[in-house]
Amino acid sequence: MYSPTNTEQQQLKALAKGDRETTEQIYQQHYPIINGWLIKNGGSADDAADLFQEAMVVMFGKAQNADFRLTCSIGTYLFAVSKHLWYKKLQQSHKEPSRLYDNVGDDNEIPGLAVEEDINVHHEREAHYEQLDSSLDKLGEPCRSLLKAFYHHDKSMQEISADFGYTNPDNAKTQKYKCLARLKKLFFATQAK
Amino acid sequence: MNANNISELAEAWVSGTLSPEEMAELKNRMNTDAEFAIEFNETILLIRSLNGSGNQKRFRAMLKDINSNQVAKAPEKRIIQLPAHFWRTSAVAASVALLTSFLTYTLFVARTKNTDSQYSTISREVDHLKRVQMKQQETQNAIIDSINKKKSPAPPPSDVRYTGTGFALTNDGYFATAAHVINNGDFDSVYIQCSDDVYYKAFLVNYNSKADIAILKVEKKNFRFGKSDVPYELQSDKVGLGARIFTMGYPNDDLVYSEGYISARNGYEGNKQQYTLELPAGHGQSGSPVLDEKGNMLGILTAISNPDEANTYAVGAQALTDLIQHMPPGSRMRLPKSSHLSGLSREKQIQKMEDFTFSVKVYKK
Numbered sequence: 325m326y327s328p329t330n331t332e333q334q335q336l337k338a339l340a341k342g343d344r345e346t347t348e349q350i351y352q353q354h355y356p357i358i359n360g361w362l363i364k365n366g367g368s369a370d371d372a373a374d375l376f377q378e379a380m381v382v383m384f385g386k387a388q389n390a391d392f393r394l395t396c397s398i399g400t401y402l403f404a405v406s407k408h409l410w411y412k413k414l415q416q417s418h419k420e421p422s423r424l425y426d427n428v429g430d431d432n433e434i435p436g437l438a439v440e441e442d443i444n445v446h447h448e449r450e451a452h453y454e455q456l457d458s459s460l461d462k463l464g465e466p467c468r469s470l471l472k473a474f475y476h477h478d479k480s481m482q483e484i485s486a487d488f489g490y491t492n493p494d495n496a497k498t499q500k501y502k503c504l505a506r507l508k509k510l511f512f513a514t515q516a517k
Numbered sequence: 518m519n520a521n522n523i524s525e526l527a528e529a530w531v532s533g534t535l536s537p538e539e540m541a542e543l544k545n546r547m548n549t550d551a552e553f554a555i556e557f558n559e560t561i562l563l564i565r566s567l568n569g570s571g572n573q574k575r576f577r578a579m580l581k582d583i584n585s586n587q588v589a590k591a592p593e594k595r596i597i598q599l600p601a602h603f604w605r606t607s608a609v610a611a612s613v614a615l616l617t618s619f620l621t622y623t624l625f626v627a628r629t630k631n632t633d634s635q636y637s638t639i640s641r642e643v644d645h646l647k648r649v650q651m652k653q654q655e656t657q658n659a660i661i662d663s664i665n666k667k668k669s670p671a672p673p674p675s676d677v678r679y680t681g682t683g684f685a686l687t688n689d690g691y692f693a694t695a696a697h698v699i700n701n702g703d704f705d706s707v708y709i710q711c712s713d714d715v716y717y718k719a720f721l722v723n724y725n726s727k728a729d730i731a732i733l734k735v736e737k738k739n740f741r742f743g744k745s746d747v748p749y750e751l752q753s754d755k756v757g758l759g760a761r762i763f764t765m766g767y768p769n770d771d772l773v774y775s776e777g778y779i780s781a782r783n784g785y786e787g788n789k790q791q792y793t794l795e796l797p798a799g800h801g802q803s804g805s806p807v808l809d810e811k812g813n814m815l816g817i818l819t820a821i822s823n824p825d826e827a828n829t830y831a832v833g834a835q836a837l838t839d840l841i842q843h844m845p846p847g848s849r850m851r852l853p854k855s856s857h858l859s860g861l862s863r864e865k866q867i868q869k870m871e872d873f874t875f876s877v878k879v880y881k882k
Contacts, residue, residue, distance in 0.1 A: 331703070342576050344583075351583050377580045384576050388569065395845055396720055399705070453570040456563075475571040501524035508563050 332398050340387035350380070354399050358406045367410065375413075379405040382446045404439045412443075459511040467503035474500060523553075527560035531568070638697045638729070638803055638820045678881040682766035682805040682818075683709055683733070685742040685873040686841075690735035691722070691850050692742075693837055694804030694877050695819050699733070701726040703881070707733060710876040711742075712772070719877075723844055728790055728836040729819045732844070743872030748857040749806070752813035753835040755792070758782060764796060764818060765867060766805030767876035773802070774867060777829075784830045785820065792816055794829040804877060807831045812858020812866060 338346035358379070359372040367375070379402045386392050394401055460468055466488055473479045473487065485496035526543065529535050535543065547554040681698030685691070692709070699707055702724055708716045717735045724731035756779065763776040777796030784791020794807065798818055805818045816831035841850060858866045 342572060342579065344579060347576075347579060348583050351580070351587070355587075373584050377577065377584065380580055381573065381577060384573065388572070397705075400720070449569075452566060453573065456566050456570055471567070475567040476574050478571065478575060497525075498521060501521040501528075504524040504528075504560065504563065505521065508559055511563060512559055 332394065335398065336383075336387045336392070336394065339384060340392075342384075347380070350398060350402075351376075354402050357399065358403060361403070362406075362410065365410065371410075375406050375409055376402070378409055382409075382442055385446055385449060386442060401439075405443065408439050408443055455514060456511060459507060459514060462510055463503065463507055466499070467506060470496070470500060471503050471507065523556050523560055527557060527564055531561060531564050638695070677878050678704070679879040680767070680801050681803040681877045681879075682801070683875055683877040684804070684806040684814075684870075685747050686732065686852060687850055688742050688746050690719075690737070690740045690742070691732060692719070692734070692875075693730060693732055693806075693817060695817060695832075696724045696726045696729045696731040697819075698804045698877055699724070699731050699879050700881060702731075704879045706880045708878045708880070709735065710878060712871055712875065716878075723840055725836065725840050728832055728840070730817055730832055730837055730840055732837075732840060745857070745869075747853045747873055748869045749808055749812045749814045749873075750853050750856045751834045751838055752809070752815050753833070753838045755782060755833060755835075756809060756813075756815060760815075761810050762794065762796065762807050762815060763810075763863070764798070764802070764805045764807050765870060765874045766798070766802035766818065767874075768799045768801035770876070772871065772874065779815075780828070784832075785822070785828075788830075790833055790836050791819070792831045792833060794831055796829045798829045801876075806870075806874065808858070808866075808870075812856040812861075 335346050335350065339350065355372075355376050358376050359369065362372040362375060363369070382405050383398070383401060396404075460471060463471070470484060470488060473484050474481070479487070481493040481496050481500070484490075484500075485493040488496065488499075490496040490499065526535075529539075530543070543557075547557065679698055679700060681694055683692045683694035683698075686693055696702075699721065702721055707719045707721070709719055710716055717737055717740065719733040719735050722732045722734050758779055758781070760779045761776070762778060763774065765772055765774050767773070775797050777794055779792050780795040781793035783789050784793055792807075792815070796807075798805070798821055802818050803820075806814050807816045807818060809815055814834055816833045817837065818829065819832050820830045822828040822830075841852070844850065858869060861869070
């Protein structure tokens with residue numbers, strides 16, 4: 325029955341829907357802290373932007389789940405995820421941080437704040453999406469562009485029908501369903517391998 | 518049914534536009550036609566993945582855009598990275614700049630309180646003016662301190678907004694205070710200041726703003742409040758009128774003791790969760806434990822009646838027990854099962870409790 329502040333829960337709901345204003349708010353509120361921390365820990369401003377955006381995507385992914393409740397504030401969560409991502413990155417490039425200002429292990433002490441697990445889920449999801457993208461790229465035209473227009477660029481069937489020269493949206497829809505069936509075959513064939 | 522129809526059906530299913538009849542039909546078909554069920558499930562997975570991937574791509578694009586807008590704005594407000602230790606000094610400058618707006622805010626709050634209610638919570642809203650003057654000195658001392666004893670965690674980053682009192686529930690870091698002390702969860706950070714003057718950062722575990730109680734935990738690993746276990750136990754059953762009680766809290770930087778008795782079974786306007794106490798209490802003592810003579814924890818100080826401060830109210834321990842039973846998963850709390858205060862002189866009782874009672878400082882920009 326942990327109940328975070330209403331404003332943060334509302335922010336997360338809006339974030340899950342991709343609301344720009346909310347995303348900007350969160351960005352402005354929390355980015356400077358992570359930027360400052362990273363610069364102390366041997367990163368650059370570009371690193372900070374990448375890291376923060378990745379942490380935002382992790383939170384965005386989590387917030388898609390309607391049951392999602394933060395067990396700490398947005399700021400704490402973003403900071404913990406950013407730290408983990410950064411240390412992971414350093415480990416991968418075999419560069420240990422020269423000096424640790426904060427003890428990264430402490431974050432795991434917060435009950436329910438299983439940042440490590442969230443990041444793993446995030447990486448799995450990324451791999452899944454990548455596979456989906458490569459299946460999409462293997463699709464011939466017009467399927468590839470049509471599905472991308474609908475799913476990636478959020479275009480309506482009306483717009484797609486006009487852009488792709490179908491006589492009416494229903495024809496475009498029929499084409500979309502055909503494309504979906506083809507994509508399904510490709511995608512699950514690569515998954516089975 | 519051909520592949521197109523399956524796609525169409527799956528799309529309708531994902532967007533939740535199927536009618537109950539169609540749902541029933543679909544369920545039936547899934548049960549009888551295994552091949553169809555597999556096809557259908559795969560299509561649903563595919564559509565969900567496409568939706569998710571698309572949403573994420575648009576979100577990433579938006580983040581990039583927001584970031585580049587910020588970079589574009591950067592020349593106007595150039596950020597100079599200050600080394601960690603000066604950061605606090607710059608916070609002082611910022612708080613001076615914000616002073617005017619804070620003052621308006623405080624006055625406003627004070628006025629609504631007077632007209633609306635005879636009931637005033639007793640956390641202490643820190644006097645901003647005085648604080649700013651003293652802060653320079655404090656900051657310098659803090660820097661010197663943190664250099665001198667490396668063990669001490671850095672003092673908190675921003676302005677103290679509220680102070681109250683907290684008391685330990687378990688020796689390993691769980692503690693309770695009043696929910697209004699932590700501004701019902703709307704804060705940037707919370708620290709406790711233990712009797713050895715060391716600050717420890719804490720996080721919110723659970724709270725109930727209606728009952729006005731909150732449970733927090735010290736973040737530090739292997740943290741202990743004291744050498745022995747928490748010396749008092751929760752007494753959920755209400756005790757009778759006239760029971761002698763005492764409390765300890767931090768209306769200022771010093772621990773203050775006061776004693777009295779339970780003067781009514783219920784609290785403000787007949788609130789059954791509360792007690793009414795005859796016990797002097799002031800601002801900053803919100804969240805203090807109320808104990809009986811044997812060292813049972815009866816309740817938590819929450820409010821005094823305005824304007825004469827004649828009555829003091831405490832939330833009964835039952836509300837706290839209820840909250841403990843609704844902890845988020847992953848929190849393990851082992852409450853003390855006995856009191857070690859029984860039969861001791863009051864001085865000894867206080868001495869034993871000192872490690873487990875502390876000032877709670879709440880920061881919010």
